[in-house]
Amino acid sequence: MxxxxxxxxxxxxxxxxxxxxxxxxxxxxxxxxxxxxxxxxxxxxxARSPRFAIVGRRGSGKSTFINSIFQAPVAEIGSVKAQTGEGQWLAYKNEDKDADMEILDTRGLGEGSAPAEASTEIDALEEVKSSMKDKCPDAFLFLIKAKEVDSRINEDIAQLMELKNFVQKHHNYLPPVIGIVTQVDELDPVYNAEPPYKKKKLKNIDEAVEHLSTKLTNKMTDVAGVLPVCSYMVFEDEEIVYDRRWNTEEVVHFLLEHLPGSTWMQWAKITxxxxxxxxxxxxxxxxxxxxxxxxxxxxxxxxxxxxxxxxxxxxxxxxxxxxxxxxxxxxxxxxxxxxxxxxxxxxxxxxxxxxxxxxxxxxxxxxxxxxxxxxxxxxxxxxxxxxxxxxxxxxxxxxxxxxxxxxxxxx
Ligand SMILES: Nc1nc2c(ncn2[C@@H]2O[C@H](COP(=O)(O)OP(=O)(O)OP(=O)(O)O)[C@@H](O)[C@H]2O)c(=O)[nH]1
Ligand SMILES: [Mg+2]
Incomplete structure (x- = not known):
């Protein structure tokens, strides 16, 4: 049919x-x-595809996060150089090719060197803005490494706000901001990198979440929530050979709650x-x-x-x-x-x-x-x-x- x-x-x-x-x-x-x-x-x-603008520094785990939602290697992962180049909407399709998710995988803001992929515009922020002119995101995902919630974060939040205000002005819509604390497996104690996480680990995860939450809500009134996640998984020939994901399902549910009904069917198929x-x-x-x-x-x-x-x-x-x-x-x-x-x-x-x-x-x-x-x-x-x-x-x-x-x- x-x-x-x-x-x-x-x-x-x-x-x-x-x-x-x-x-x-x-x-x-x-x-x-x-x-x-x-x-x-x-x-x-x-019915239409869900659209997320993902904001986060280079290497914060944006591409990995997308893969973990699809449970398939749909986005490229780079561990050495800045990978994502152009601030453009990308449609990631599921395996059956009957649903997709549109992502504005913003170039890692504040990266150290030029990204490996070609970039036509110099200013990453301007590039992201121009991409949001014709397409309004349903939500902003603000990704930050658990170990970095403390470092230079005010600058990132300022940029996020600038993007958010831009959307509000252009589309007369205020997308919810959802903070995602990534790579929690790397928090202390590192010997407990594999879920399930024990008390000490959970306490540190809570602290990181609390920290980002406070930082975000100090600056913005429309923060929908902050969630921790570990998205690490390894694929070989499109098959999952190692899965360290933690809290992904909770994030997927949380996102559903903040997505318009028109995107639900696609979301169900993607996830x-x-x-x-x-x-x-x-x-x-x-x-x-x-x-x-x-x-x-x-x-x-x-x-x-x-x-x-x-x-x-x-x-x-x-x-x-x-x-x-x-x-x-x-x-x-x-x-x-x-x-x-x-x-x-x-x-x-x-x-x-x-x-x-x-x-x-x-x-x-x-x-x-x-x-x-x-x-x-x-x-x-x-x-x-x-x-x-x-x-x-x-x-x-x-x-x-x-x-x-x-x-x-x-x-
Ligand atoms: N241990 C661990 N490593 C992770 C996790 N998520 C991502 N990584 C690793 O972090 C590195 C960067 O991840 P990417 O997903 O490429 O990050 P990105 O934000 O898309 O990076 P750019 O596209 O360059 O901006 C890769 O080596 C990933 O394997 C995680 O939850 N745990
Ligand atoms: Mg990437």
Missing amino acids: NEDNKKQLFQEPIRLMRSKLVPKLPGSVRKQVESEVERLEDIFLD QAKEIQRKIALTVGKSASAVCGGLGAQPIPIADLPVITGIQISMITSIAYISGRELNRKSIAEFIGAMGVNIGAAYAFRQVARSLSKVAFPGAGHLISGTVASIATWSLCKAAISYFIDKESSQEARAIFEKETHRLKEE
């Missing part, structure tokens, strides 16, 4: 939600449902992190449940059932898509088949709950049936995550569906 087909897959249900569903809702619910629909639009329809896939799937599930709940709460007759089913099927399809599984009817049908009875049961239950509650508690009925629709959708989301992302069996997925439904009904 190509990208256009995939888009179509999501276009139709989202369009339906917008045109048929949202206008029917009363003001209070409409606002919430509308913002959930917008989120889904961001994730699935406006191949299950946790990221899960997180996006949960967000989609939350939106779908809210939409179904909002709809179920309306005094619309059985006619709304197909719409709810449609949203639930779109949700399941999107979770399969997020998981990276080849999208086809068969895998979706298999999952729905496995849940089938339960989906039906949930509907039946919903109908019963709705009619019963209208008799027993007039007025509360709508609320209850909305809740039931949302419980069924949420439980389906959990089951789809276990089936598509965690690659559990259909029996296991079904058990999760039942457990989740039961738990929510109890609440």
